[in-house]
Amino acid sequence: MKFRPRFLALALLLSVAGVVSAQTSRGGKKLTGEQIYRQRCAACHGPQGEGSKQYGKPLTGDRSVGELARFIAQAMPPGPGRKCTGEDAQQVAQYLHGAFYSPVAQARLRPARIEVSHITVRQYRNLVADLVGSFRPATPWDERRGLRAEYFRSRRFQQRDRLLERVDPDVQFDWGTANPTGAEFDPHQFSIRWQGSVLVPDTGEYEFVVRTEHAARLWVNDLQQPVVDAWVKSGSDNEFRASLFLVGGRAYPVRLEFSKANQGVDDSGKLAGRPVKKAALRLDWRPPKRAAGPIPRHCLLPGTVSEGFVVTAAFPPDDRSMGYERSTTISKEWNDATTEAALETAGYVVEHLRDLSGAPEDAEDRPARLREFCRQFVSRAFRRPLTDDLARVYVERPFEGVSDPEAAVRRVVLGVLKSPRFLLRDLDGGAADGAETAVRLALSLWDSLPDAELTRAAAAGELATPDQVARQAERMAADPRARAKLRDFFLQWLKVDGAPELQKDPKRFPVFDPLVASDLRTSLELTLDEIVSNPDASFDRLWTDNRVFLNERLARLYGAKLPAGASFQAVDMEPEARSGVLTHPYVLASFAYADSSSPIHRGVLIARNMLGRLLRPPQQAFTPLSVELHPNLTTRERVQLQTGAKGCQTCHGLINPLGFTLERFDAIGRLRQAENGKPVDVSGAYQPSAGSAVRFADSRALAQYVVQSSEAHAAFAERLFQFLVNQPLRAFGPQAPAELSKAFEESKRNLRSLVVRSVTLAASERRPSLPQDSPVRAPSRAEVRRAPRQGEPMPMPNQ
Amino acid sequence: MNERGSRREFLRDLGVSAAALPFVLNLPSLAAGEPTRRKQRLIIMFSPNGVQVPTFWPDEVGDTFTLKESLKPLEPFQNRTLILNGVCDRVRGDGDSHMRGIGCLLTGIELFPGNVQGGSDTPAGWSSGISIDQEIKNFLQRDPATRTRFGSLEFGVMVPERADTWTRMSYSGPNKPVAPVDNPYQMFTRLYGRAKDQEHLASVLDELAEDLERVRTRVGAQDRQILDEQMALVRQLERDIQSDRGRDMGHAVPALEPGVRRDNDNMPRISKLQTDLLVSSFQADFARVATYQFTNSVGGARMRWLDINQGHHDLSHMPDSDTTSQEKLTRINKWYCEQLAYLAKRLAETPEPGGAGSLLDNTLIGWTNELGKGNSHTLNNIPFVLVGNGLGFRMGRSLKYPAVPHNRLLLSLAHGFGHRLEKFGNPDFCGAGPLNDLT
Numbered sequence A: 001m002k003f004r005p006r007f008l009a010l011a012l013l014l015s016v017a018g019v020v021s022a023q024t025s026r027g028g029k030k031l032t033g034e035q036i037y038r039q040r041c042a043a044c045h046g047p048q049g050e051g052s053k054q055y056g057k058p059l060t061g062d063r064s065v066g067e068l069a070r071f072i073a074q075a076m077p078p079g080p081g082r083k084c085t086g087e088d089a090q091q092v093a094q095y096l097h098g099a100f101y102s103p104v105a106q107a108r109l110r111p112a113r114i115e116v117s118h119i120t121v122r123q124y125r126n127l128v129a130d131l132v133g134s135f136r137p138a139t140p141w142d143e144r145r146g147l148r149a150e151y152f153r154s155r156r157f158q159q160r161d162r163l164l165e166r167v168d169p170d171v172q173f174d175w176g177t178a179n180p181t182g183a184e185f186d187p188h189q190f191s192i193r194w195q196g197s198v199l200v201p202d203t204g205e206y207e208f209v210v211r212t213e214h215a216a217r218l219w220v221n222d223l224q225q226p227v228v229d230a231w232v233k234s235g236s237d238n239e240f241r242a243s244l245f246l247v248g249g250r251a252y253p254v255r256l257e258f259s260k261a262n263q264g265v266d267d268s269g270k271l272a273g274r275p276v277k278k279a280a281l282r283l284d285w286r287p288p289k290r291a292a293g294p295i296p297r298h299c300l301l302p303g304t305v306s307e308g309f310v311v312t313a314a315f316p317p318d319d320r321s322m323g324y325e326r327s328t329t330i331s332k333e334w335n336d337a338t339t340e341a342a343l344e345t346a347g348y349v350v351e352h353l354r355d356l357s358g359a360p361e362d363a364e365d366r367p368a369r370l371r372e373f374c375r376q377f378v379s380r381a382f383r384r385p386l387t388d389d390l391a392r393v394y395v396e397r398p399f400e401g402v403s404d405p406e407a408a409v410r411r412v413v414l415g416v417l418k419s420p421r422f423l424l425r426d427l428d429g430g431a432a433d434g435a436e437t438a439v440r441l442a443l444s445l446w447d448s449l450p451d452a453e454l455t456r457a458a459a460a461g462e463l464a465t466p467d468q469v470a471r472q473a474e475r476m477a478a479d480p481r482a483r484a485k486l487r488d489f490f491l492q493w494l495k496v497d498g499a500p501e502l503q504k505d506p507k508r509f510p511v512f513d514p515l516v517a518s519d520l521r522t523s524l525e526l527t528l529d530e531i532v533s534n535p536d537a538s539f540d541r542l543w544t545d546n547r548v549f550l551n552e553r554l555a556r557l558y559g560a561k562l563p564a565g566a567s568f569q570a571v572d573m574e575p576e577a578r579s580g581v582l583t584h585p586y587v588l589a590s591f592a593y594a595d596s597s598s599p600i601h602r603g604v605l606i607a608r609n610m611l612g613r614l615l616r617p618p619q620q621a622f623t624p625l626s627v628e629l630h631p632n633l634t635t636r637e638r639v640q641l642q643t644g645a646k647g648c649q650t651c652h653g654l655i656n657p658l659g660f661t662l663e664r665f666d667a668i669g670r671l672r673q674a675e676n677g678k679p680v681d682v683s684g685a686y687q688p689s690a691g692s693a694v695r696f697a698d699s700r701a702l703a704q705y706v707v708q709s710s711e712a713h714a715a716f717a718e719r720l721f722q723f724l725v726n727q728p729l730r731a732f733g734p735q736a737p738a739e740l741s742k743a744f745e746e747s748k749r750n751l752r753s754l755v756v757r758s759v760t761l762a763a764s765e766r767r768p769s770l771p772q773d774s775p776v777r778a779p780s781r782a783e784v785r786r787a788p789r790q791g792e793p794m795p796m797p798n799q
Numbered sequence B: 001m002n003e004r005g006s007r008r009e010f011l012r013d014l015g016v017s018a019a020a021l022p023f024v025l026n027l028p029s030l031a032a033g034e035p036t037r038r039k040q041r042l043i044i045m046f047s048p049n050g051v052q053v054p055t056f057w058p059d060e061v062g063d064t065f066t067l068k069e070s071l072k073p074l075e076p077f078q079n080r081t082l083i084l085n086g087v088c089d090r091v092r093g094d095g096d097s098h099m100r101g102i103g104c105l106l107t108g109i110e111l112f113p114g115n116v117q118g119g120s121d122t123p124a125g126w127s128s129g130i131s132i133d134q135e136i137k138n139f140l141q142r143d144p145a146t147r148t149r150f151g152s153l154e155f156g157v158m159v160p161e162r163a164d165t166w167t168r169m170s171y172s173g174p175n176k177p178v179a180p181v182d183n184p185y186q187m188f189t190r191l192y193g194r195a196k197d198q199e200h201l202a203s204v205l206d207e208l209a210e211d212l213e214r215v216r217t218r219v220g221a222q223d224r225q226i227l228d229e230q231m232a233l234v235r236q237l238e239r240d241i242q243s244d245r246g247r248d249m250g251h252a253v254p255a256l257e258p259g260v261r262r263d264n265d266n267m268p269r270i271s272k273l274q275t276d277l278l279v280s281s282f283q284a285d286f287a288r289v290a291t292y293q294f295t296n297s298v299g300g301a302r303m304r305w306l307d308i309n310q311g312h313h314d315l316s317h318m319p320d321s322d323t324t325s326q327e328k329l330t331r332i333n334k335w336y337c338e339q340l341a342y343l344a345k346r347l348a349e350t351p352e353p354g355g356a357g358s359l360l361d362n363t364l365i366g367w368t369n370e371l372g373k374g375n376s377h378t379l380n381n382i383p384f385v386l387v388g389n390g391l392g393f394r395m396g397r398s399l400k401y402p403a404v405p406h407n408r409l410l411l412s413l414a415h416g417f418g419h420r421l422e423k424f425g426n427p428d429f430c431g432a433g434p435l436n437d438l439t
Helices: A035-045 A065-075 A088-103 A103-109 A120-131 A332-351 A355-356 A367-383 A389-397 A405-416 A433-446 A452-459 A467-479 A479-494 A516-534 A539-544 A552-557 A585-590 A599-610 A633-640 A647-661 A699-708 A710-727 A736-746 A751-764 A781-786 B007-014 B018-024 B069-080 B098-104 B131-141 B184-218 B219-247 B263-281 B312-316 B323-349 B408-418
Strands: A147-152 A162-168 A172-176 A190-199 A204-213 A215-219 A229-230 A238-244 A248-262 A279-286 A547-548 A569-572 A685-686 A695-698 B043-045 B081-088 B109-116 B124-127 B151-157 B170-173 B177-178 B285-296 B362-366 B384-387 B397-407
Touching: A035 A332, A088 A103, A088 A599, A103 A389, A103 B131, A120 A332, A120 A355, A120 A367, A172 A585, A190 B384, A204 A229, A204 A433, A215 A238, A229 A238, A248 A279, A332 A355, A332 B184, A332 B219, A355 A367, A367 A405, A367 A599, A367 A633, A389 A405, A389 B184, A405 B184, A405 B362, A433 A452, A433 A467, A433 A479, A433 A710, A433 B312, A467 A751, A479 A516, A479 A710, A479 A751, A516 A547, A516 A585, A516 B219, A539 A699, A539 A751, A547 A552, A599 A633, A599 A647, A633 A647, A685 A699, A695 A699, A699 A710, A710 A736, A710 A751, A736 A751, B043 B131, B043 B323, B069 B081, B069 B323, B069 B384, B098 B109, B098 B124, B124 B177, B131 B151, B131 B170, B131 B285, B131 B312, B131 B408, B151 B184, B151 B263, B184 B219, B184 B263, B263 B323, B285 B323, B312 B323, B323 B362, B323 B384, B362 B408, B397 B408
Parallel strands: B043 B285, B043 B362, B081 B397, B151 B285
Antiparallel strands: A147 A162, A147 A190, A172 A279, A190 A248, A204 A238, A204 A279, A215 A229, A215 A248, A547 A569, A685 A695, B081 B384, B109 B124, B170 B177, B362 B384
16 A cells, blocks of 8 residues: 655744743842743744744644753754843743643643534434334344245245255355256256345445346345346346445345346246256455455344435545544535435435335325324434424424425424434533433434433433433443444544555565455454454453464464364464554554555554554654665664654654564564664654553564553543544543543453443533523523633634 | 448438538537527337237338328327338347337347247347437436436336336346336436425424424423534425425426326226326436336236226237128227327426427327237337427428338437437448438
């Protein structure tokens, strides 16, 4: 893969001279840190560290006071004049660290709060799917996999010709001229029907491919209308494709019918004695950003789930500038997308109105029943019991003066899906009541609506205490939607959520083709699936487990021994080197160039995502030194050469020694002992924000350190919390980070309990209950409560 | 006539001068400075199972002729009608007559071998070529001056819900059948869905704005921005819808009789709905080409509203000597002809938007069938009844050709649009180019 070279800039390096010449003391009186700052620093950095015209960067970061003092003594103020050293540097560092530099100071300056934001794209798609789906039978699935198959000895699935029923792990058959079941009959004609569901891992466009030289039809999701209708075999067309947009973490019903026979007029009487034709059938797919291949067994379910509604409208991506998805502004693109999606949903609801509302077209009381359906729809969309007032606006008025009740339903759906009550969240700041608690649980764990049980609990007042909330959270955390969300968290934590396209230098890695890349991704996802489905999985395991899922193709490339044709299975892989998901070959290959490893990218991943360090993006892009120009250097040596300057070391002093520990793994994440004839040096080091520096012999030692580092644990807990809740952890109280970390440690870093604890914390947060929909235009209590207190500092610019 | 000869040779043989060329070939005039080319349109209407020779074909040739029972409904349009006898589907190969009859009707080329077994002959698949409606559509869509939103629309009435050789007439290419839409509501959504959506959307904006204001009063000052943004976008949407209304499609969205079920006995109502939609779509210039397929090849409509309880296809197998059946078949074809006449009437009474005359002045309807005669399954004398002045053919005549391949008629349709194809479908049947004597 090709990275845009990104080297990190100097966080604090100034290019502006104009130093205020000042004295440390005036009349023998010692100056405070603040006074020194005002005299010597504020001209460039601004009175509150917010920056100035000459130097725009706000003075914030996560260095310790000691580090800051050392840096100031060396480099500040810039230019030829006298530096601020010794006691002065210490004083000023202490001052600015406490006043505005450190994250804690920042939090104090701008108290984090629960902001009104719009639901994320993922939430939109899931909410609408579950909203429509709530009017259909719930169809949970279990651990069984494969498709239910029925075999018939005639061409059209007649019950009297049924030979057997069984579960097939997948649909990849080449029967030749044989008969598919072993039963005694002349295989001129037979037919097979597979039914079940397909479980899709990611959201996006899925291409389904049916290959056969006989008649076949495939239905996906909509069981009325086949997506592939190849019942007519014509000319040499043997391959049939259909694309569908599907939402990840969900199952969709499928049916596949196959018939080896001429269609049209029955000619079975004339077949005796004729040569038997060959027959084969394959059902493949191409998931988004993946190579095409057979639909794997773990994605096929023998039970048929209810049809799902899928919003296909394209949305702009969510704001992720905070490190998690959260959008507190509405763009025109987003607004247009919600309009498009509302129209799409309204169309679907009306088209399936009988099925969803249960009211037959010719029922006399149909208008009344549709009205009731709409009340339900509005209430579920708004995630709370419907008040008369809202029912009037969102249900009664659309029905007024419209003779066609279907048109009225269409208007109701449009109104609801464009309403701020559907699109916005946290309108009440805190969870004012049980209904809001339920909403927060469902959004955090499922990105979706409360289910029937949760709604019941809310109505029964069973979400009043944190224990009650936690009990619901535990139940919900085992749901496939929660697992899917957690899996996506890990993909984002590993920074591979965009499913980067892995391309490697074909000269150096001739075997590394798109199929290998796709298999590697599958391998990582299987690891994550295992972690998220296991209630006992811990943070430690993320760092220590050296098992990797391999199939035959991967085993061959990564030097493991598996029997021919082996499908994915967990393999104990190189325990002397591998330790945890960071050393999964997919992750290592993703953080590497096409021809060589990239300690810098790996180091940034570890520093930012795993250790929670703030690193500014580089000010300037650098091209990495070319391998050809430095044929005798190892990658480590090249990186050191390029980033050795003092200025670079401000950040690279942190990044490189972390990334170097993974130098034992090449550009495709394969183990190596030497590079360019030199043994690889995998030693590294890390200076935490607090405490003394640590040295690592290799990445396993780094993993051991992370497992013990409370700083890393806290960073992980905060990251997971914010991914789930879409609000800053500190908004839930100044003690929230410490509380969450404590609970995490107490559970021995159990992942499931961190999830439960996080969402319970977010959902139990109580604010005084607010007046609901007061028509009076007077400042609400919320307004009064939220107005900045007198003397409270205003938010800093650039924040 | 030399079937392999080029069009130029044919013209030379006829001794036609270059000046007369556009006339003969029915090309749009190339005279410089012609302000705008008139809009030209084509509708191909299909009904199945052949016709009754004695009650269908006029006895006379030329511009004086009497319409027989099956064609009586066309009397009001007789001077705009052109009846072509002697046009034969010569395409052979895989598939039975009904399959080739519909599959080669507009494509003029063989079916692929396949797995669909007919009542006789070898099994076949889809057609191996594009159909003439799609060819002309592509020609018109290539030119910005004639490009329309859909290019072509494929209407149907009671087409069975299965895709096979008997149910498809239009092909966008080899192995690419185009499914007709036989649900008027589905067609309506396709044509007017967007406009309807805007109407519904506009109707909820007031409530939305009102509720946004109420929600706004509930949240703190710091959170008002997101609501203000949404409010501004709602207002914007309101304005956008208003200005969209300004440039509508020249006519109101037609009102459709609601709740007509897809049911054999509803065929007359469905036919009317589809015809009205077809006319509206032309009025809006959504497309210049349409196909209009009643049932399918071998179609078995039971015309109980004509007191005929047997299926059409079963009846069509009855021998000529069975006069009762022949009388019923004549009534069935007359009913189809009434549908054609209603379509012609609607087009005739709809003024050409932005032009002179009526839609029928600029539209050619061609009514055809997969067979010449139902009980013999012949592909000779396929009925082609043309109505309207869309392609500049000389109308008001009854013609009898000496068994010409129908590919030549398909070529004539293309040439009528100025699309000067030299061959279409199987080149062996295009020998002498477009049919003579049409213009």
